[in-house]
Each structure stands twice: as structure tokens, then as C-alpha cells.
Amino acid sequence: MLLRRITQHVKDQNWFAVALDFTIVVVGILIAFQITQRNEAQKDNTIYEQARTRVIHEANVNLAFANDFIDHALKYRQFAIDAIEQIESCNTTSDSDQQLMSTIEKLWFALSVDVQSDASNNMLSSDEFLDNLSVIDRTSLSTYNRKLKRIVESVNFESDYLIEKGVDLDIQIFTRTTDVKWGSGFSGFKLNVSFKEACQDPELRTLLFVRHDHVTYQLGMAEALQQASQEVLTALEN
Numbered sequence: 001m002l003l004r005r006i007t008q009h010v011k012d013q014n015w016f017a018v019a020l021d022f023t024i025v026v027v028g029i030l031i032a033f034q035i036t037q038r039n040e041a042q043k044d045n046t047i048y049e050q051a052r053t054r055v056i057h058e059a060n061v062n063l064a065f066a067n068d069f070i071d072h073a074l075k076y077r078q079f080a081i082d083a084i085e086q087i088e089s090c091n092t093t094s095d096s097d098q099q100l101m102s103t104i105e106k107l108w109f110a111l112s113v114d115v116q117s118d119a120s121n122n123m124l125s126s127d128e129f130l131d132n133l134s135v136i137d138r139t140s141l142s143t144y145n146r147k148l149k150r151i152v153e154s155v156n157f158e159s160d161y162l163i164e165k166g167v168d169l170d171i172q173i174f175t176r177t178t179d180v181k182w183g184s185g186f187s188g189f190k191l192n193v194s195f196k197e198a199c200q201d202p203e204l205r206t207l208l209f210v211r212h213d214h215v216t217y218q219l220g221m222a223e224a225l226q227q228a229s230q231e232v233l234t235a236l237e238n
Helices: 002-011 015-089 096-106 118-125 127-132 135-165 195-199 202-237
Strands: 174-178 187-191
Touching: 015 096, 015 118, 015 135, 015 195, 015 202, 096 187, 096 195, 118 135, 135 202
Parallel strands: none
Antiparallel strands: 174 187
């Protein structure tokens, strides 16, 4: 319709009308372009805010895990300390062997810090997100991401070391049985020797000290994760 009108105005040599029609076309194109740009900007901003929200959620998950891990690890380490003190004093009582085996059962699984970093990695690896990041957010996220990487590397190194060391609960002074009663755990331990002999067993001493050192190391990593998560949440939520 507009093109037909412009053609007619050209034929009639009505240059004012031609100029007016041309101006209308140009203005229309500019308005459409601005609307498209605004819509794209709003879309990009929505995607950015969603990514930022995922980072905050991820940091909250890491913080919650770190808090729970620290609580559990402190109890775990105390079990190891109690067992070490028990075999070092070697005070034989009527239930000393049962107490030792009960503690060993609690130390059955080696603990390991779990770290989530997909959301922060994704945000820092995307040029689209980086363009929207403020200097403060970028600095906070970059620092957080570096700390997460160091924690993961340290946790993996310590876990590999533990595997290479080959210390486990399959030592000759006790046997393991399966107990499937609800709430009573799955691993039952029974001494094959007297408690007095167990106190002198080097494998048992090594196992307990390795468990103690292991959980102490992992506890340090959890505290580092806790601090890093708190710091980035404070920066991003303000």
C-alpha cells in the first residue's frame, strides 16, 4: 500500500509527499529496530539474571553441604580420637572390645567434600554473561571460582593419596559381618584377638591415625568451602 502510494507520488512529481512517505518508512524501520533491540536486551538480561540466580543457588547448596559436613566431620574426628586414646591407654574393661568395634564401625566410610561449580563455571566461561557482569560481581565470582578449583584439586589429591596408601578396614585382628536390621547399620565388626592384643596391632593404629588425619584434612577443605560460599553470597546478594 505504502509502496504503491510512493510510486504514485513519484509519477505525480509530488516530491514533498515522496519525502514524507520516505521519512515515515525510515522512522518505522528505526522504531522496529529499537523495539527488536530492546526485546533482545530484555531477553539477554532475563537469561543473565537466571544464570546469576543459579550461581547464588549453587553457592547456597555448597554452603549448606559445608555446614553439614563440618558438623559430621567433627563428630567423626572425635570418634577417631576416642579410639586412638582407647588403644593408647589400653585399659581393659568388660566392654572395651565392644566399645572399640562400635567406634570402628562409625569410621567405616571415608568422608569427602563435595563441591558444585557448574553454574559459576558457565557464567565465567560465557562472553555473553561476562558482558553483563559488573566489575564487583566479576571479581567476586572469579575469586570464588578459583577457590572452588583449589578445593576440588586438594580433595582429589587427598583422596588419591588415601587410595594409594591402601589403608582400609580389612585387617586381620577383626572380621566384618553384614547386619541388615533397620537403623543398626550395615557393617558389624568383631575382634578376632583380645583387646590387649588389638592395642598393640600396628595396622589398627595406622588405620585410626589415617582416618583422623584424613577427616582433619577434609574438614579444612569444608571450612574453606564454607568461607568461600559465604563471601560470594554476601557479594552477590547485596
